[in-house]
Amino acid sequence: MKILITGGAGFIGSHTAVALNEAGMIPVLIDNFSNSEKSALEGIKKITGKVFDFYEGDCNDIEFLRKVFSDHHIDGIIHFAASKAVGESVENPLKYYENNVGSIFTMIHVMREFNVKKLVFSSSCTVYGEPDYIPVDENAARKPANSPYGNTKAIAEDILSDLVKSGEDLQIISLRYFNPIGAHESGEIGELPSGVPSNLVPFITQTAIGKRSKLTIFGNDYNTQDGSNIRDFIHVVDLANAHIAALKYTQKKNGPFYDVFNIGTGRGNSVLELIKTFEKVNQLKLNYEIGPRRPGDTVKIYGDVSKANKLLNWKTEKSLEDALKDAWNWELKLAGSK
Ligand code: WQD
Numbered sequence: 001m002k003i004l005i006t007g008g009a010g011f012i013g014s015h016t017a018v019a020l021n022e023a024g025m026i027p028v029l030i031d032n033f034s035n036s037e038k039s040a041l042e043g044i045k046k047i048t049g050k051v052f053d054f055y056e057g058d059c060n061d062i063e064f065l066r067k068v069f070s071d072h073h074i075d076g077i078i079h080f081a082a083s084k085a086v087g088e089s090v091e092n093p094l095k096y097y098e099n100n101v102g103s104i105f106t107m108i109h110v111m112r113e114f115n116v117k118k119l120v121f122s123s124s125c126t127v128y129g130e131p132d133y134i135p136v137d138e139n140a141a142r143k144p145a146n147s148p149y150g151n152t153k154a155i156a157e158d159i160l161s162d163l164v165k166s167g168e169d170l171q172i173i174s175l176r177y178f179n180p181i182g183a184h185e186s187g188e189i190g191e192l193p194s195g196v197p198s199n200l201v202p203f204i205t206q207t208a209i210g211k212r213s214k215l216t217i218f219g220n221d222y223n224t225q226d227g228s229n230i231r232d233f234i235h236v237v238d239l240a241n242a243h244i245a246a247l248k249y250t251q252k253k254n255g256p257f258y259d260v261f262n263i264g265t266g267r268g269n270s271v272l273e274l275i276k277t278f279e280k281v282n283q284l285k286l287n288y289e290i291g292p293r294r295p296g297d298t299v300k301i302y303g304d305v306s307k308a309n310k311l312l313n314w315k316t317e318k319s320l321e322d323a324l325k326d327a328w329n330w331e332l333k334l335a336g337s338k
Contacts, residue, residue, distance in 0.1 A: 178264030
């Protein structure tokens with residue numbers, strides 16, 4: 001199977017390229033480097049010992065996509081490419097609707113033209129908002145999005161589901177990711193946030209290495225066991241493997257379908273627990289303080305992942321400790337390479 005990975009130089013995309021290779025599938029990567037760096041391609045090469053076909057370009061550019069699909073017989077697509085900064089999406093919603101929703105349209109048109117049926121789409125647990133129950137399963141109501149970023153995921157899910165409902169001959173899976181963290185254990189690929197990280201773990205590792213002076217914990221007065229938010233932190237390599245499982249699932253199924261799966265660990269950890277674990281496994285002390293709540297934060301969420309366990313025959317293999325060791329190893333390697 002030859003699989004197109006959009007956003008192939010990104011955090012999850014690069015790990016998925018490695019996972020595809022391990023599964024005996026052939027990745028073809030595209031990226032516009034809007035929020036990623038060419039070094040990720042070097043990292044993929046170091047891990048796999050292979051150079052995969054790569055195209056620099058934008059998923060909203062239909063001529064660019066046509067060129068890629070003309071050069072390769074693509075059997076399926078994993079569509080990661082998207083803008084993902086929640087705060088920026090509030091300030092510049094058009095960028096988010098154009099990039100994240102617009103690319104769905106171009107992708108579907110090209111899939112029709114080149115008769116490609118399989119698509120795995122990167123959705124997010126953000127579609128659940130503050131869930132009515134946890135662990136939240138796929139039957140839970142989707143809530144109005146907290147940000148334009150979140151809304152683009154809900155809209156894209158609806159577009160894809162409506163297409164299949166209308167009778168289009170497509171096999172589409174939306175994977176609702178919880179909080180991906182960590183890095184490849186080799187330290188060759190990992191998360192490369194541009195500017196000040198907004199996500200927790202890159203902020204922690206950058207603080208530990210001295211790039212940031214202090215981590216602020218956004219609130220310790222929530223109704224949780226220690227007052228900090230609860231999340232389902234999943235190792236990025238486990239998350240990458242879920243895409244392979246999703247593609248294999250489409251191979252087993254006959255005919256068109258649309259389905260959604262939660263991809264998380266099924267466990268919740270608080271922000272404070274995560275910090276303590278980071279300190280323990282890496283034997284260091286983190287400089288942090290308690291600050292005010294961050295507007296729009298979900299209080300507690302973690303996923304019921306039994307549907308993916310059962311139907312996709314997928315489960316996580318790595319622990320929170322593994323993820324935090326690997327994230328730190330990645331930060332150390334980055335520091336060493338500069
Ligand atoms: C996690 C927890 C913060 C930074 C977002 C998106 C979601 C998904 C992943 C992708 C929260 C706390 C954070 C800091 C802190 N999509 N925190 N201090 O908000 O759960 O999810 O990223 O790209 O769709 O909404 O992730 O890593 O920002 O925060 O205390 O400096 O860490 O309040 O409780 P979040 P996060």
